[in-house]
Amino acid sequence: MSIAENVASIRREMAAAAAACGRDPGQILLCAATKTQSADAVRQAIAAGVDCCGENRVQELTAKLRENAYEGAPVHFIGHLQTNKVRQVVGRVSLIQSVDSLRLLRAIDAEAARQGIVQDILLEVNIGQEASKSGFDPCQILPLVENASLFSNICIKGLMAIPPISHNPGENLNFFQKMFQLTVDIRNKIADNVIVDCLSMGMSGDFPDAIACGSTMIRVGTAIFGARDYAKESSK
Numbered sequence: 554m555s556i557a558e559n560v561a562s563i564r565r566e567m568a569a570a571a572a573a574c575g576r577d578p579g580q581i582l583l584c585a586a587t588k589t590q591s592a593d594a595v596r597q598a599i600a601a602g603v604d605c606c607g608e609n610r611v612q613e614l615t616a617k618l619r620e621n622a623y624e625g626a627p628v629h630f631i632g633h634l635q636t637n638k639v640r641q642v643v644g645r646v647s648l649i650q651s652v653d654s655l656r657l658l659r660a661i662d663a664e665a666a667r668q669g670i671v672q673d674i675l676l677e678v679n680i681g682q683e684a685s686k687s688g689f690d691p692c693q694i695l696p697l698v699e700n701a702s703l704f705s706n707i708c709i710k711g712l713m714a715i716p717p718i719s720h721n722p723g724e725n726l727n728f729f730q731k732m733f734q735l736t737v738d739i740r741n742k743i744a745d746n747v748i749v750d751c752l753s754m755g756m757s758g759d760f761p762d763a764i765a766c767g768s769t770m771i772r773v774g775t776a777i778f779g780a781r782d783y784a785k786e787s788s789k
């Protein structure tokens with residue numbers, strides 16, 4: 554199947570999942586997870602109508618920006634970002650989805666201040682509380698959001714989660730529900746630079762469940778591009 558056919562098929566599944574829970578499919582964005590994909594594949598996905606692209610590695614982002622690969626769609630950063638690389642990301646992407654530590658939050662704020670901009674971000678939540686994954690502990694989120702005004706060059710747009718890899722439908726429902734509850738809790742404690750409209754969760758294997766639990770952005774790689782060839786991934 555071509556990238557265009559894959560995107561069309563995902564759109565149908567998104568619509569069905571939204572209809573099943575009475576949601577408007579127009580409120581759910583499709584982010585193409587473009588790690589290891591060529592500029593040409595990225596262009597095909599954008600032509601097929603994905604809402605945005607999400608890149609994991611700074612070097613790939615930089616290379617594809619240089620190739621104008623994302624023309625026609627916003628690009629987000631969705632991978633682990635080292636503080637010494639924030640300069641290459643802040644101001645170049647419309648959303649940093651993967652802010653996973655206070656240290657990174659401070660570094661992004663400082664770089665955005667230096668550039669004289671406000672950087673939109675999501676807080677990444679380690680919802681499965683897995684030792685192998687980065688992200689804030691769920692209990693850190695509310696205090697952080699309450700103190701968001703300390704970061705004057707950051708706007709927190711919502712939350713992002715990468716739950717444990719699921720092999721069967723329903724496996725991550727519990728984590729998706731917890732994420733949704735977290736956004737509800739935040740809405741009751743809103744600060745000026747916090748608008749938690751975005752709940753980024755759901756990947757190729759579990760996005761219908763994520764949509765059922767209130768996801769507003771799914772990040773899909775394999776189902777759009779096919780299995781990844783990591784040999785093609787640019788080195789760090």
Ligand SMILES: *Cc1c(COP(=O)(O)O)cnc(C)c1O
Pocket residue numbers: 586588609631632715756757758772773774775776
């Ligand atoms: C790769 C990746 C995805 C997409 O994963 P698939 O299972 O290929 O759909 C989503 N989110 C992040 C952060 C990723 O790194």
